[in-house]
Amino acid sequence: MSGRKDTGKVGEEMALEWLSGRGYVLRERNWRSHHEEVDLIMESERWLHIVEVKTLTEPAPIEPQQQVDRRKMRHLARAAAAYVGSRGITKEVHFDIVSVLIGADGARIEYIPEAFYPIFV
Secondary structure: OOHHHHHHHHHHHHHHHHHHOOOOEEEEEEEEEOOEEEEEEEEOOOEEEEEEEEEEEOOOOOOHHHHOOHHHHHHHHHHHHHHHHHHOOOOEEEEEEEEEEEEOOEEEEEEEEEEEOOOOO
């Protein structure tokens, strides 16, 4: 495993812990559909959350969430559609991002609910 993958796994674990501490329930972790992957599929009382976790270490030239581009949004939308269809989910789906910036003094976690709306093009 490379250092980048290790950093991503650490950020994913932090995001899961943060979301769980706020009442979200984990349904799936690293769920795959063909070539698409969803980091975390969480459930709240009212919604299903497709969560993309982006982690960087300081100094970082950009904020972690800025790594989620249109291509990644399309992949997440396709994966979410496959997941919802395969499970018969009836809850509204939200696309969220958890941004984790790891520095010498610890980590800064930023939760961005409804970060984007699905792109199917």
